[in-house]
Amino acid sequence: MKTIIKLTRYGIISAARSRWILGYTAFFFLASEGLMRFGGDTSKAVASLLNVVLLLIPLVSIVIGTMTVYNNRDFTELLLSQPLKRGSLFAGQYLGLALPLTAAYLLGVGVPLLARMGSTDSVTNAGLVLMLLASGTALTHIFTALALVVATRYDDRAFGLGAALLLWLMAAALYDGIMLAVIWTFRDYPLEMPVLAMSILNPIDLARTLVMLKFDVAALMGYTGAVFEKFFGTALGMSAAASALLFWVLAPFGLGMKIFAKKDF
């Protein structure tokens, strides 16, 4: 445990000095600040930010994650020659990446949005902003864990980066296409439950659904919207969503840990 904290701390120090994390924070800050300043109201800003968040967080987390692991390869070897357990090293590596990325996102998006809370906005908007921040945090953790799996499993840098991008493309775009195809093919049948199940299985879709349902307009999204709202409004629905997100963090983390434990360096 102590070693994990030490390694995480060094990961954070190293990330804090790199330019990409500054750029990442600055981008989110400028985007949110701009939308708030010129768009005016929080729910409009969140609606615009949502699409950026859903595409950019997974992409940046998985690309930065894989590249950092590849770049630190020699460094990891040096650490493995110390009296450290491989499990601690893997956990430290994960937290040293996921925490700075999360902090960058929370600072960049959270500060401009939360600073204006209280003054003009209603309480519902607070829930909306918090849901946006929470889903962004979950996506960061999920895609960092996936990055570690890819980079630990494949030694070839180009191949690993390709696999990472493919994963991102699957989750961000192809999955929705498949979902639409399913809906179109079976359009004569009642599809609320299958669609609900499918949108829980993909973390990006799940994050989108969770944030969308916090909008006032969710009630206008027709029958399916009503089914969704009814489901996620219940304790069962929320715990299903939370467990799906948790599963998407823990499953790749566990898999990566297993590969890391057996790997030859």
Place this chain on the structure above:
Amino acid sequence: MIELRNCTKRFGEHTVLNGINLRFEAGSVTAVLGPNGSGKTTLMKTILGLVRPESGEMFIEGESVLGGAEYRNVIGYMPQIARFQDNLTARELIAMIRDIRENPPGSREEELCAMFDLAPHLGKQLKTLSGGTRQKVNAVLAFMFNPQILMLDEPTAGLDPIAASTFKDLVLAEREAGRMILLTSHIMSEVHELADTIVFLLEGNVYFQGASAELLANTGENTLERAIARLLQEKNHSAAFELKNLKTQHFSA
């Protein structure tokens, strides 16, 4: 004392270590020699636990250690020239490794940094350091805790002559202090200068193990370089001879 029993490691089809049995004693310098790809680095990484062998056992001071982590407390490792991308400075890296090792008392980092003239480079980020300077930082990391076992993988590659000779003095002093030192090198004069014992690896097998003087006497050569070349020639001859025998048998049958 390290003992390896029947260690086998395969990378896919390729057997890198083929049931190797070896013993390394304290107070001696053993050079692991062999052509490129003969398994020298894999042997070191197996001892360190960086590479996990398919089968076999390893004992340090009689204790089975394979798969553990604690035993690396008594090992200092100097890898082949490492390319650190990390933006830690040299000083921070040294502090970090000391921190990970729980600040053992009697750390020699200051003495070693002075020895290798590292003072002007300590504040620089690792990725900006030259290969040789990084190698000096690696030397500090390997030696600073007075480890009982030192594993040096081509340690002088990239070092300038002054640093290399400082380094060799350091290795000899450590041997006098009763440490067990294992090193690989392609520089035969260096092996001749440092090593008491030679392990010659070929295609994953221990082809020769013994004192360097013994190797010279056996092959009737004056220098290690020629003795090694002779070993390889003999090996090729015997292989050719076996092949010839095989063919003769085949035709006569």
